[in-house]
Structure formats: C-alpha cells, structure tokens
Amino acid sequence: MPHPVPASPSPFLAQIRQMLDALPPSERRLGEFLLDFPGDLASYTASELAELVQVSNSTVTRFIRRLGYDSYEAARRLAREAREEGSPLFSKPSGPGAASGSIEAHIRLAQQNIAATFSQISETTISEIAEAIAGADGAWFMGYRNNRSFAAYLRWQLAQLLPRTQVIPGPGETLGEYAVDMNRGVVLVVFALRRSPAVAAQFASRATAAGARVVYITDQLSRTAVNAQWILRCHSAAPGPLDNHVALMLLCDLLATRVMEQAGRAGRSRLSKVEAEHESMAELHAARVAGVPKP
Missing domain, CATH: 3.40.50.10490 (Glucose-6-phosphate isomerase like protein; domain 1)
Structure with a gap:
C-alpha cells in the first residue's frame, strides 16, 4: 500500500536521500540522478526518464511507488509545482555551450x-x-x-x-x-x-x-x-x-x-x-x- 504523498518537494528529496542506500542498484542510480536533477522529473515522461538514466520503465514505476506516489504523473505534478515556485533545483539546467546559456x-x-x-x-x-x-x-x-x-x-x-x-x-x-x-x-x-x-x-x-x-x-x-x-x-x-x-x-x-x-x-x-x-x-x-x- 503506498505511503501518503509528500506535500512539498523538500520531503520528496529527503525521502530519496533516506532510502538511497537500501535501494537496488538500478533504483539507486535513478535516485542519485533525481537528487542532482529533480527538474527532469517535471520535464520528461516516465519512458524518457528511463532512457535518460538507462534503466527500465518498470524500474521507474517501482521507484515512484516506493516513494508513495500512485503514479508517475502525481510525482511529476509536484515537480512542476516546485519549478513554478522558483526552486532552482527543479529548473532544467542548460549544458555548457547550450544556446539557452549563451550571452x-x-x-x-x-x-x-x-x-x-x-x-x-x-x-x-x-x-x-x-x-x-x-x-x-x-x-x-x-x-x-x-x-x-x-x-x-x-x-x-x-x-x-x-x-x-x-x-x-x-x-x-x-x-x-x-x-x-x-x-x-x-x-x-x-x-x-x-x-x-x-x-x-x-x-x-x-x-x-x-x-x-x-x-x-x-x-x-x-x-x-x-x-x-x-x-x-x-x-x-x-x-x-x-x-x-x-x-x-x-x-x-x-x-x-x-x-x-x-x-x-x-x-x-x-x-x-x-x-x-x-x-x-x-x-x-x-x-x-x-x-x-x-x-
């Protein structure tokens, strides 16, 4: 049975940190990625995120449910709200030399x-x-x-x-x-x-x-x-x-x-x-x- 959905991005990230060491290798890799780039949760579909991190779709599903969400979209909605509220962690970064980071x-x-x-x-x-x-x-x-x-x-x-x-x-x-x-x-x-x-x-x-x-x-x-x-x-x-x-x-x-x-x-x-x-x-x-x- 899923746990209650966290009410803000801070418990969301804290929960990942707390469970990280106990996760299977593929889920741990996904967790480490989201700690560094939580904004990607708002930017990509579950399939796109799985491909980006090189894990299976089922790994993404298990990870999201382990966090207490009924669906990937529920977690994605929270990430979008965090981005709208101005959290720099939840903004999608521009890579070096990217056009969006140019003068x-x-x-x-x-x-x-x-x-x-x-x-x-x-x-x-x-x-x-x-x-x-x-x-x-x-x-x-x-x-x-x-x-x-x-x-x-x-x-x-x-x-x-x-x-x-x-x-x-x-x-x-x-x-x-x-x-x-x-x-x-x-x-x-x-x-x-x-x-x-x-x-x-x-x-x-x-x-x-x-x-x-x-x-x-x-x-x-x-x-x-x-x-x-x-x-x-x-x-x-x-x-x-x-x-x-x-x-x-x-x-x-x-x-x-x-x-x-x-x-x-x-x-x-x-x-x-x-x-x-x-x-x-x-x-x-x-x-x-x-x-x-x-x-």
Missing part, C-alpha cells in the same frame, strides 16, 4: 523581462512612490535571503540623499522592535522575490494596517497574499536555474533617480555634505603604490 539568450531574456515589468508599472506609480520615500520621516528597507542584498543596495543609494534610512532587521534584531514604531510617517520597501519567507509578506501587511506606506516588490510568479499600497512585480525569467534581476536593478535605479528629483535642494545639500565628509576623512582616496606618480 545572446541572456540579453534577449533580460530585454523581455524589462519590457514585461515596466508594461505593468506606470510613471504615476513611480512618482508616487518616490514622493512618499522622499517625504517620509523614515525609510525602511527589508528583504530575506538574496532579497536582503537588493534592500541594502536601494537603501545605500538613498542614504546619500535622505536621513533616517535603514535596512531591517539589523543583526541580532527581530521585527518586533520595528513593528512598535510603525506609523504613517514610515515608508517600508519590502523585497520579496523568489521563495521569500512568509514573514516578509506578513510584516508588510502588518505595517500597512499600522498606517505605514508599503512598497512590496515581488516576482511575476508570486501568489502570496499581501496588503500593501504598492505591489510591483518584476519579471526575472532566465535561461538557466538562476533568476535574471536586470529588471529589478533597473527599477531600483529608477526609484533612486526619482527620489533624488523629489528630494530637491535638501537632497543635493545632504549629498554635498556626504561628499565633503568623504574628502575630509580621505575615505575614498585610492591607495598610492610606491614608484607610481600621483595622476
């Missing part, structure tokens, strides 16, 4: 991502967000996993123009310390692309309920329910398993430029003072190399 393919997809992203974001929306950030009592930037790097990047751009900018939470901190200070004077920018933890959307909704103006930046495949004043979706399709973030970086650049325009004379004055401090502390001076004359 031309990356450029083409980047251009498509930019066009698709900004076809859904109006000039008015960008201006509204920039005005809100420039006039806020505080601008907070948040993101988990690789999203934190995007939050830090946009905050770094704007910290030169605006006081009271911060990436949250800081090291060793929790969101509770910031939740109590959430109010109408705060603008919160949340980056939540590609498998972002649920707490990001939860905190964004909580901040909105507290009166803060929230910008929620996510990807085109996200199905997460969130309450935010602005929800921006960045397309990030790529030839391989890793996302293409060109459209997202363009969005950050556009927002930073518009905030500078909205910040006006006060923003330029702060930027000038920041540059003066750099100069007074010689923070950005290139190190001199012995024997090389100063340009």
Whole structure:
C-alpha cells in the first residue's frame, strides 16, 4: 500500500536521500540522478526518464511507488509545482555551450523581462512612490535571503540623499522592535522575490494596517497574499536555474533617480555634505603604490 504523498518537494528529496542506500542498484542510480536533477522529473515522461538514466520503465514505476506516489504523473505534478515556485533545483539546467546559456539568450531574456515589468508599472506609480520615500520621516528597507542584498543596495543609494534610512532587521534584531514604531510617517520597501519567507509578506501587511506606506516588490510568479499600497512585480525569467534581476536593478535605479528629483535642494545639500565628509576623512582616496606618480 503506498505511503501518503509528500506535500512539498523538500520531503520528496529527503525521502530519496533516506532510502538511497537500501535501494537496488538500478533504483539507486535513478535516485542519485533525481537528487542532482529533480527538474527532469517535471520535464520528461516516465519512458524518457528511463532512457535518460538507462534503466527500465518498470524500474521507474517501482521507484515512484516506493516513494508513495500512485503514479508517475502525481510525482511529476509536484515537480512542476516546485519549478513554478522558483526552486532552482527543479529548473532544467542548460549544458555548457547550450544556446539557452549563451550571452545572446541572456540579453534577449533580460530585454523581455524589462519590457514585461515596466508594461505593468506606470510613471504615476513611480512618482508616487518616490514622493512618499522622499517625504517620509523614515525609510525602511527589508528583504530575506538574496532579497536582503537588493534592500541594502536601494537603501545605500538613498542614504546619500535622505536621513533616517535603514535596512531591517539589523543583526541580532527581530521585527518586533520595528513593528512598535510603525506609523504613517514610515515608508517600508519590502523585497520579496523568489521563495521569500512568509514573514516578509506578513510584516508588510502588518505595517500597512499600522498606517505605514508599503512598497512590496515581488516576482511575476508570486501568489502570496499581501496588503500593501504598492505591489510591483518584476519579471526575472532566465535561461538557466538562476533568476535574471536586470529588471529589478533597473527599477531600483529608477526609484533612486526619482527620489533624488523629489528630494530637491535638501537632497543635493545632504549629498554635498556626504561628499565633503568623504574628502575630509580621505575615505575614498585610492591607495598610492610606491614608484607610481600621483595622476
């Protein structure tokens, strides 16, 4: 009798790892292959997978049923869902030199991502967000996993123009310390692309309920329910398993430029003072190399 079907790809892969050593040789070879390339389960039929791994169709059937699935299609459906949710393991990799991994393919997809992203974001929306950030009592930037790097990047751009900018939470901190200070004077920018933890959307909704103006930046495949004043979706399709973030970086650049325009004379004055401090502390001076004359 088959075991209950795993509810997510993580137990699916964990189950293979757990039973791998006890499997017959042909099933073990299939298990090792799927651990390295689980996305092939979504891409191929049972017969195609059997031919790829050089095992029989009956081996694939026994292996799938050993995992607790009634059919190959049931397992394949889970793999497809994992691919849609953004797991890089479940994306079909491009081989070395493959056309999909070429420079031309990356450029083409980047251009498509930019066009698709900004076809859904109006000039008015960008201006509204920039005005809100420039006039806020505080601008907070948040993101988990690789999203934190995007939050830090946009905050770094704007910290030169605006006081009271911060990436949250800081090291060793929790969101509770910031939740109590959430109010109408705060603008919160949340980056939540590609498998972002649920707490990001939860905190964004909580901040909105507290009166803060929230910008929620996510990807085109996200199905997460969130309450935010602005929800921006960045397309990030790529030839391989890793996302293409060109459209997202363009969005950050556009927002930073518009905030500078909205910040006006006060923003330029702060930027000038920041540059003066750099100069007074010689923070950005290139190190001199012995024997090389100063340009």
